[in-house]
Amino acid sequence: MDLSAATQENLSYILKRIGEKLDVVNVVLLDPVDYNLDKYEDLKWLYDHIMTKDSLSISEKQAFIEELANIRK
Template identity: 55%
Template sequence: MNLEQPTEENLKYILEDLTERLGVVNRSLMDHEDYDLDKYDELKMMYDMIKQKGQLSAPETQAFISELRSVRKV
């Protein structure tokens, strides 16, 4: 899958994959409708960092989720 283009489908894929990788229990935080395509590049950068890093510690996961909140629409 080519995630370089900011599409709704790619945004949804990234958020769903991040939900699994981060073990997010409250899946409503990761609803793709709450994120703007204008922030796609930021989300993609964060996604790439998580993929590269692999496993995150609990504090790193919390920090990452906090960072995600900063790019949400709501």
């Protein structure tokens, strides 16, 4: 999948995959409606960084979730 373009479909995909990797239980945090496409590059950077890790510590997961909360509308 080509994630270089800031589209709603790519945003939804990125948020879904981030949620899976971070084991997010409250998926409301990752509702694509709550994110602006103008923040796509920030989300793409987080996605790329998270996906390079084989596993994440609890503190890393918490830090990424906090960063997502900062990016939300």
